[in-house]
Structures are given as structure tokens and as C-alpha cells.
Amino acid sequence: MPELPEVEVTRRGIAPQLAGRVISGVSVREPRLRWPVPKEVHRLAGRTVRAVRRRGKYLLLDCGDGHLILHLGMSGSLRVLPHGTPAQKHDHFDLLLGDRLLRLRDPRRFGAVLWTTADIDGHPLLAHLGVEPLSRALQPAHLHRLTRAHRAAIKQFLMDGRRIVGVGNIYANESLFRARINPRRPANRLSLAQCENLSRQIKRTLQAAIRAGGSSLRDYVGADGAAGYFQQRYWVYDRAGQKCRRCGALIRKISQGQRSTYYCPTCQR
Numbered sequence: 645m646p647e648l649p650e651v652e653v654t655r656r657g658i659a660p661q662l663a664g665r666v667i668s669g670v671s672v673r674e675p676r677l678r679w680p681v682p683k684e685v686h687r688l689a690g691r692t693v694r695a696v697r698r699r700g701k702y703l704l705l706d707c708g709d710g711h712l713i714l715h716l717g718m719s720g721s722l723r724v725l726p727h728g729t730p731a732q733k734h735d736h737f738d739l740l741l742g743d744r745l746l747r748l749r750d751p752r753r754f755g756a757v758l759w760t761t762a763d764i765d766g767h768p769l770l771a772h773l774g775v776e777p778l779s780r781a782l783q784p785a786h787l788h789r790l791t792r793a794h795r796a797a798i799k800q801f802l803m804d805g806r807r808i809v810g811v812g813n814i815y816a817n818e819s820l821f822r823a824r825i826n827p828r829r830p831a832n833r834l835s836l837a838q839c840e841n842l843s844r845q846i847k848r849t850l851q852a853a854i855r856a857g858g859s860s861l862r863d864y865v866g867a868d869g870a871a872g873y874f875q876q877r878y879w880v881y882d883r884a885g886q887k888c889r890r891c892g893a894l895i896r897k898i899s900q901g902q903r904s905t906y907y908c909p910t911c912q913r
């Protein structure tokens with residue numbers, strides 16, 4: 645599933661190719677995505693894409709008087725292709741931009757294409773999203789404050805998109821290892837120093853993933869159809885029973901909120 649780093653790399657890949665371009669039309673081959681593609685998208689022609697932003701895992705194409713909201717769902721990918729490139733199976737939506745097009749391929753159809761002219765921050769899909777982990781808003785003191793009311797485990801706190809958006813299971817596991825914090829520790833028991841370390845490690849973990857994806861950027865938005873999920877070397881994620889890369893102890897796996905948690909019992913006390 646595309647996580648925040650894949651979505652951010654997608655944004656960085658498509659933004660320079662879209663910004664300032666005039667929309668010449670759309671092509672909807674399959675409107676039955678996670679939600680039906682609204683008919684209003686057929687009236688987008690003539691608008692200019694001013695900027696491509698991201699909120700959580702949503703990509704927002706700012707068209708001046710409204711936003712096209714795109715989500716990659718479970719299996720989606722976006723590519724910029726020359727005008728007239730034949731569509732293949734699962735290529736459900738094109739945004740036409742003169743000599744090029746932005747194409748959504750989504751085999752499982754959990755992705756989304758939506759249009760809104762209302763205030764974007766107040767959109768029902770976005771209004772409840774928590775702080776952006778890569779933004780300056782995620783400061784140690786802010787994380788410390790956010791965690792005070794939460795007796796639940798810090799791992800589950802990190803997975804709650806209403807608090808911090810888009811960390812996801814892989815990056816929650818990896819960030820907690822790097823910060824040497826036990827994933828079961830109650831969130832409100834973290835010290836300010838631990839919050840300082842954790843906020844730094846969340847940013848580093850996500851930035852490292854974005855860098856790993858950045859090197860495969862051409863493939864990601866290229867014509868080969870590769871979804872481009874990043875190959876990474878993890879500290880703990882999906883490594884149950886294997887030796888900790890730092891201390892050699894065996895990585896443990898537990899279940900928290902129906903998601904798998906991996907941690908080193910020695911490094912993360």
C-alpha cells in the first residue's frame with residue numbers, strides 16, 4: 645500500500661510536470677473507485693493546475709477555484725505520460741493537459757478522484773487529519789502535549805491519523821526502534837526528552853524513505869507501470885525472530901490494535 649513517503653515522492657515527481665498547465669479535459673474509463681468519480685470533473689477543462697500539494701496521503705491539485713483530490717488507495721499509482729498513450733487495464737482516470745496526461749492506474753479500485761470547490765482544509769476527508777509529521781508543526785513540545793491525554797500505547801498513538809497523519813505501521817515500528825522506545829509504553833508516560841527524540845526519528849525515518857524513493861523517481865512516474873514501492877532495509881519491521889542489527893537480540897512480534905508490532909526487547913525497554 646502506498647504510504648506517506650510514496651505519496652510524497654509521487655507529488656514531487658508529478659508537481660513540476662503539472663504546475664502551470666491548463667487542463668484540456670478528463671477521461672474517466674471506470675468511475676467506480678472507492679467513491680464514484682463525480683460528474684463535475686468533466687467540467688474541469690480550461691482550469692490551470694496552480695500547485696500540487698499533499699495532506700496526509702491525499703494529493704491536492706489546486707485549480708484556483710477548487711481542488712482535485714486524488715488518493716492512491718491500496719494499489720494506485722500516478723504517472724505523467726505523453727498525450728495519446730493507449731490506456732491499459734486498470735488505467736481508470738486521465739487528467740488531460742495538452743501534450744501530456746496524468747494517469748491513475750488502480751487495480752484494486754480503492755483509490756479516489758474527487759472534486760471540491762469548498763474550503764479544502766474543511767473537507768470531510770481532511771478536516772480531522774492530525775499534524776503533518778514532516779512539517780515544522782511536529783515539534784517535541786507539541787508531541788509531548790499531544791500525548792498527555794493518551795494512556796494507550798505509543799505505537800497506537802502514532803498510528804492514529806487524527807493525532808499525527810500518515811506515519812503508518814512500517815514507519816511507526818521503525819521510528820520507535822530508532823528512538824529506543826518500547827512500543828507498549830503508554831503515550832502519556834513519555835518524557836519530553838523521549839518526545840524530542842521520537843519526533844526527530846519520525847522525520848528521519850520518513851525522510852530516509854523519501855530519499856530511497858527519490859532515487860527511483862524516474863521509474864515511479866515513468867511509463868513502465870511499476871508502482872515503485874520502495875525497497876528498504878528495516879531495523880525491525882517484518883524481522884520477527886531475526887537478530888537486532890544493533891545488539892543481536894531476537895526481534896519480537898506482538899499485535900497491537902490488530903496490527904503487527906516489531907521491536908527489540910533489549911534496545912527498546
Ligand SMILES: [Zn+2]
Pocket residue numbers: 888889890891892893908909910911912
Ligand atoms: Zn537491539
